[in-house]
Amino acid sequence: MPERSRRPGADRDGADRGQLSLSAVEGAVGVLLVLGALASFFAGVPAPADERAALDATASDAATVLSGENPRHAGATRLAEVARSPDAFERERDALRRRVAAVLPENVLFEVRTPHGTVGFDPPDDVAVGVATVPTRYGDVTIRVWYA
Incomplete structure (x- = not known):
């Protein structure tokens, strides 16, 4: 039996098959x-499971920024400088308060504890507080934050 010639797009038994255009597939x-991409923008980032986790992240971010800054006078970092001595703490107290306030969002209050003193505000008893601690050569510096 002679072999039949096939048309483009026909299968073995000669029936026509549909073919999708490559440009239609690409489109x-x-x-x-x-x-x-649009759905990911509209969905956004999920909110933290609780307020405390968000505050811990905020405190950690502030600690990271401050621990990487150069000191104004002496020490390895700005936080090491304020932890160095009582005199250094007193000299840098106001500058530290301004810098921490600039680093944090406007709706967040803070307290920074060093071995030689505290800068900031006392947190109320009935609010969630985020905490981050940075070890320095002269002692730990703890940053506590909460929503105003």
Whole structure:
């Protein structure tokens, strides 16, 4: 039996098959990518499980920024400088208060405890407080934050 010639798009028994255009497939994939990106923007980042976790993250972020800053006078970092001695703490107290206030969001109050004194505010008893501690050569510096 002689072999029949096949037309493009026909399968073995000669029936026509539909073929998707490559540009249509590319367009569909592009639309899905764009919709996926838009959905991720609209969904946003989930809120922290509780207020305390968000405050701990805020305190940790502030501690990271402050522990990486150069000292104004002496010491390895700004936090090591204020922990160095009572005189250094007194000299840097106001500058530290201004810098911590600048680093934190406006709706967050703070307290910074050093071996030689405290800067900031006393937290109320009935609020969630986030805490981060930075060890320095001269002692630990603890940053406590809470929502105003």
